[in-house]
Amino acid sequence: MAAQIWGSEKRARRRREISAKIAQMPELHDSKPLPFMTREEKIMESARKLTILTEKMGQIIDPTDPAELYHLNNEVLGLEGNPMALHGVMFIPALSAQASDEQQAKWLPRALRREIIGTYAQTELGHGTNLQNLETTATYDLATQEFVLHTPQITALKWWPGNLGKSSNYAVVVAHMIIKAKNYGPHPFMVQLRDEKTHEPLPGITIGDIGPKMAYNIVDNGFLGFNKYRIPRTNLLMRHTKVEADGTYIKPPHAKINYSAMVHVRAYMLTGQAIMLASALNIATRYSSVRRQGQIDKSQPEVKVLEYQTQQHRLFPSIARAYAFQFAGAETVKLYEHVLKEMKSGNVSLMADLHALTSGLKSVVTYQTGEGIEQARMACGGHGYSMASYISEIYGVAIGGCTYEGENMVMLLQLARYLVKSAALVKSGQSSKLGPLVAYLGVKSEPTSLIDRIPNSGFTEYVKTFQHVSKRQTLKAADMFFGLMEKGEKREIAWNKCSVELNRASRLHTRLFIVEAFVRRVNEIADIRIKEALTDLLHLHVNYELLDIASYALEDGFLSASQLDYIRDQVYLYLGKIRPNAVSLLDSWEFSDIELRSVLGRRDGNVYENLFKWAKSSPLNKTDVLSSVTQYLKPMMEKARL
Numbered sequence: 001m002a003a004q005i006w007g008s009e010k011r012a013r014r015r016r017e018i019s020a021k022i023a024q025m026p027e028l029h030d031s032k033p034l035p036f037m038t039r040e041e042k043i044m045e046s047a048r049k050l051t052i053l054t055e056k057m058g059q060i061i062d063p064t065d066p067a068e069l070y071h072l073n074n075e076v077l078g079l080e081g082n083p084m085a086l087h088g089v090m091f092i093p094a095l096s097a098q099a100s101d102e103q104q105a106k107w108l109p110r111a112l113r114r115e116i117i118g119t120y121a122q123t124e125l126g127h128g129t130n131l132q133n134l135e136t137t138a139t140y141d142l143a144t145q146e147f148v149l150h151t152p153q154i155t156a157l158k159w160w161p162g163n164l165g166k167s168s169n170y171a172v173v174v175a176h177m178i179i180k181a182k183n184y185g186p187h188p189f190m191v192q193l194r195d196e197k198t199h200e201p202l203p204g205i206t207i208g209d210i211g212p213k214m215a216y217n218i219v220d221n222g223f224l225g226f227n228k229y230r231i232p233r234t235n236l237l238m239r240h241t242k243v244e245a246d247g248t249y250i251k252p253p254h255a256k257i258n259y260s261a262m263v264h265v266r267a268y269m270l271t272g273q274a275i276m277l278a279s280a281l282n283i284a285t286r287y288s289s290v291r292r293q294g295q296i297d298k299s300q301p302e303v304k305v306l307e308y309q310t311q312q313h314r315l316f317p318s319i320a321r322a323y324a325f326q327f328a329g330a331e332t333v334k335l336y337e338h339v340l341k342e343m344k345s346g347n348v349s350l351m352a353d354l355h356a357l358t359s360g361l362k363s364v365v366t367y368q369t370g371e372g373i374e375q376a377r378m379a380c381g382g383h384g385y386s387m388a389s390y391i392s393e394i395y396g397v398a399i400g401g402c403t404y405e406g407e408n409m410v411m412l413l414q415l416a417r418y419l420v421k422s423a424a425l426v427k428s429g430q431s432s433k434l435g436p437l438v439a440y441l442g443v444k445s446e447p448t449s450l451i452d453r454i455p456n457s458g459f460t461e462y463v464k465t466f467q468h469v470s471k472r473q474t475l476k477a478a479d480m481f482f483g484l485m486e487k488g489e490k491r492e493i494a495w496n497k498c499s500v501e502l503n504r505a506s507r508l509h510t511r512l513f514i515v516e517a518f519v520r521r522v523n524e525i526a527d528i529r530i531k532e533a534l535t536d537l538l539h540l541h542v543n544y545e546l547l548d549i550a551s552y553a554l555e556d557g558f559l560s561a562s563q564l565d566y567i568r569d570q571v572y573l574y575l576g577k578i579r580p581n582a583v584s585l586l587d588s589w590e591f592s593d594i595e596l597r598s599v600l601g602r603r604d605g606n607v608y609e610n611l612f613k614w615a616k617s618s619p620l621n622k623t624d625v626l627s628s629v630t631q632y633l634k635p636m637m638e639k640a641r642l
């Protein structure tokens with residue numbers, strides 16, 4: 001199963017080998033539980049481990065393999081981030097995709113050797129979503145052949161970029177490029193921020209940390225201001241766009257090609273989210289098979305809480321989602337790598353499809369991951385609320401994904417643009433022009449679903465039901481939009497008035513893609529036992545998801561009330577079938593105890609003894625009487641006694 005999850009037997013084996021090596025290297029372990037550390041201590045601890053990793057990485061992993069690097073980071077540095085998180089996630093990808101060969105030769109080897117640390121500075125205090133209204137300017141000075149970066153007002157301060165505040169000395173900075181008083185819109189520039197020897201900010205740069213956040217507190221998200229700060233013309237990233245010495249602008253082959261670093265993260269973050277969901281579920285499911293509370297049969301001893309149907313219903317559909325996200329994420333990364341290769345050689349024809357797909361997936365996956373993790377926390381009762389479970393930290397980090405790389409509602413609306421264009425093709429009888437991801441919009445569906453009549457259809461009837469629902473909602477939302485415009489509404493006003501319906505269509509389309517990716521993967525599996533276990537999970541997935549969106553299929557009679565009962569019964573049937581496999585389905589992800597950082601989720605199940613040990617190690621328990629008591633509470637009580 002691990003081979004299915006991680007992509008191959010070799011990958012699964014390598015993960016195990018890496019975890020085993022790390023287990024033997026105490027210098028790479030947390031020196032004490034992270035929840036007992038202050039933010040400053042965590043940042044120190046993370047930097048300490050990061051520098052050891054830089055020295056010893058070659059002994060543990062193949063540093064050129066991103067999957068091995070990702071696993072190493074998760075184990076050693078953990079999910080709360082590290083001082084170089086953005087360096088690998090965005091700085092290097094931005095240089096790789098947007099810098100010319102010459103620029104790459106100059107900067108990439110230094111970045112890869114970790115001679116310099118970089119980040120991606122785009123978002124500002126006043127604008128994150130609406131990139132067209134960013135306010136930082138890069139004005140070309142023809143006389144010196146330099147760009148002058150400037151922050152005209154407080155809202156133009158860069159705000160949020162990870163590791164910008166304290167760790168990075170370089171950044172890819174996005175600024176509006178102005179040449180001879182003409183604004184060419186946002187473009188990426190390579191900018192040195194700090195002196196390479198002293199790490200002091202360079203003159204003209206104001207920089208710092210934005211303070212503590214809901215989670216991710218090891219990352220020094222930062223602010224950055226420029227006071228007429230000069231950089232050479234050749235620091236504009238020039239793979240696709242060029243500015244010649246005389247100020248001539250050569251435009252890129254696609255207007256949004258400079259957004260590729262964002263698409264990179266959107267494509268890669270899906271499996272990252274799946275891992276966080278599976279981690280939280282691993283903790284909750286293991287604990288649920290240790291925790292005993294109450295009896296189902298009064299004549300029997302107390303049961304493991306995992307025996308309760310409500311507990312299974314809370315956890316198992318999310319197990320199915322974690323697998324579904326991992327499989328859909330793997331497909332998306334493959335597509336991204338293909339489009340990137342094409343893009344580098346000038347073929348931009350697939351960019352719109354990739355942008356639409358990743359916009360929808362990023363939104364649905366992060367939202368459902370957050371939901372699943374929070375349910376996992378609640379499923380652990382009181383101990384779930386303790387930081388000893390570590391689930392709240394996983395939640396805080398995962399939920400950040402709903403906001404970064406494009407706020408979810410905004411990104412769903414990006415997919416909706418693509419869906420509405422596709423709907424227009426269907427309406428004008430040009431369905432043959434539809435791309436493969438939306439071809440179903442042009443296919444006439446049956447009058448009613450056959451899911452209960454052809455139950456062994458290999459999920460075809462389920463896929464058809466999801467397609468029907470998604471198609472109907474897309475065409476309905478598009479009709480609403482076109483209808484308003486026909487009545488004379490301006491395009492933008494009409495769009496806003498339909499946006500809730502449009503986002504519903506985007507979600508349904510994305511959920512269909514996720515179901516299809518799951519079906520595709522299960523169909524590929526040769527090993528009978530693995531296929532059987534995943535088929536059960538897929539049964540639960542399609543029935544649970546369908547129940548969740550049933551209103552869309554009930555309103556036009558595609559599903560009947562009796563079919564809904566059938567779907568519900570299937571959910572209950574598969575909860576029971578999955579129960580014996582539940583812990584294994586999560587143990588198959590092979591997270592080590594070091595990586596999970598959870599007392600509740602320990603592999604050996606020795607929860608209570610270790611919870612007590614953990615609590616005793618709290619700094620508050622170093623003394624029996626705290627100074628808050630001697631200084632304030634004791635005098636107060638004494639005064640009251642007089």
Ligand SMILES: CCC/C=C/C(=O)SCCNC(=O)CCNC(=O)[C@H](O)C(C)(C)COP(=O)([O-])OP(=O)([O-])OC[C@H]1O[C@@H](n2cnc3c(N)ncnc32)[C@H](O)[C@@H]1OP(=O)([O-])[O-]
Pocket residue numbers: 089090120122123128129130131132162256259260262263265351352355403404405406407410411414417418
């Ligand atoms: C570890 C955590 C690290 C986190 C890091 C960060 O958060 S970093 C910061 C992350 N920050 C964010 O994520 C910010 C989120 N905001 C954005 O990404 C953009 O502002 C936007 C995409 C929402 C709109 O952009 P806009 O106002 O420029 O565009 P528009 O709406 O006017 O649409 C015009 C056309 O362009 C198309 N198109 C757009 N993008 C792409 C693409 N990548 N490819 C291809 N096409 C694309 C679009 O489909 C439309 O096509 P149509 O329908 O006309 O044929």
Ligand SMILES: Cc1cc2nc3c(=O)[nH]c(=O)nc-3n(C[C@H](O)[C@H](O)[C@H](O)COP(=O)(O)OP(=O)(O)OC[C@H]3O[C@@H](n4cnc5c(N)ncnc54)[C@H](O)[C@@H]3O)c2cc1C
Pocket residue numbers: 086120121122123126127128129130159160161162216221400403404405406407408409410413
């Ligand atoms: C943990 C974290 C890490 C980050 N890392 C980085 C980084 O490394 N580099 C970087 O540059 N940035 C980074 N960011 C910033 C991030 O990319 C932005 O916060 C994000 O893109 C959302 O933009 P915003 O903050 O402007 O939200 P806003 O756009 O202000 O969103 C507020 C509300 O307005 C709604 N809204 C906005 N526009 C529209 C619209 N057109 N239609 C409908 N509704 C709309 C949104 O849906 C939301 O409900 C990070 C953010 C976080 C939380």
